[in-house]
Amino acid sequence: AQSVTQLDSHVSVSEGTPVLLRCNYSSSYSPSLFWYVQHPNKGLQLLLKYTSAATLVKGINGFEAEFKKSETSFHLTKPSAHMSDAAEYFCVVSTSSNDYKLSFGAGTTVTVRA
Amino acid sequence: EAGVTQFPSHSVIEKGQTVTLRCDPISGHDNLYWYRRVMGKEIKFLLHFVKESKQDESGMPNNRFLAERTGGTYSTLKVQPAELEDSGVYFCASSRQGEWNTEAFFGQGTRLTVV
Numbered sequence: 001a002q003s004v005t006q007l008d009s010h011v012s013v014s015e016g017t018p019v020l021l022r023c024n025y026s027s028s029y030s031p032s033l034f035w036y037v038q039h040p041n042k043g044l045q046l047l048l049k050y051t052s053a054a055t056l057v058k059g060i061n062g063f064e065a066e067f068k069k070s071e072t073s074f075h076l077t078k079p080s081a082h083m084s085d086a087a088e089y090f091c092v093v094s095t096s097s098n099d100y101k102l103s104f105g106a107g108t109t110v111t112v113r114a
Numbered sequence: 115e116a117g118v119t120q121f122p123s124h125s126v127i128e129k130g131q132t133v134t135l136r137c138d139p140i141s142g143h144d145n146l147y148w149y150r151r152v153m154g155k156e157i158k159f160l161l162h163f164v165k166e167s168k169q170d171e172s173g174m175p176n177n178r179f180l181a182e183r184t185g186g187t188y189s190t191l192k193v194q195p196a197e198l199e200d201s202g203v204y205f206c207a208s209s210r211q212g213e214w215n216t217e218a219f220f221g222q223g224t225r226l227t228v229v
Contacts, residue, residue, distance in 0.1 A: 036220070043118065044205065044220035090157065101170070102149075102218065104157040 002027040006105035013081045021076040023091030033074040034092040086112045118221035126227045132194040135224045139208030152202040196228045
């Protein structure tokens with residue numbers, strides 16, 4: 001079985017300050033982990049993915065995430081938030097035992113203050 | 115290259131009516147998935163096609179839901195008859211065959227409201 005917990009349902013940051021979105025996962029197998037973003041009235045877009053290569057993964061728009069097996073975490077960060085980062089973010093896990101089923105976290109809504 | 119497209123973007127129907135959602139995957143993508151997000155809940159897997167075959171439909175909530183994928187191209191998801199609890203956003207995604215952890219590309223979703 002696999003599951004994802006996003007620890008914050010809502011995060012509010014000031015423009016230019018760091019963003020941290022927390023994600024913990026559980027999986028019986030070696031997981032692949034993803035972060036997706038959904039802007040209003042848009043589809044889900046892949047930000048980055050971890051697939052057992054480097055533990056620090058860089059994605060689009062300046063985002064990165066670090067896979068920490070000992071902590072079963074895959075937190076998403078960005079050093080400086082931009083207004084365009086306001087969106088909903090999803091942490092997602094899949095495993096080789098269930099290669100097509102993505103398990104989504106509940107989502108974190110990010111608000112960026114000017 | 116066109117992305118995954120879904121029609122309609124919004125649908126409001128009365129309880130008991132029928133609604134058909136359509137998904138056009140990226141050309142050449144053998145895998146096609148349907149997911150659903152009910153209000154206030156996580157996005158949940160519904161089913162998976164490989165080409166025209168249903169690989170897994172374990173996430174389909176009940177027999178009021180019927181998915182098809184004609185000729186391995188576009189897919190439809192029919193809800194008949196619709197109930198209030200079917201309201202939510204229905205996402206379609208597609209990916210290439212072969213790599214189990216390959217990226218899934220999502221459509222913008224269809225927001226279904228049953229009143």
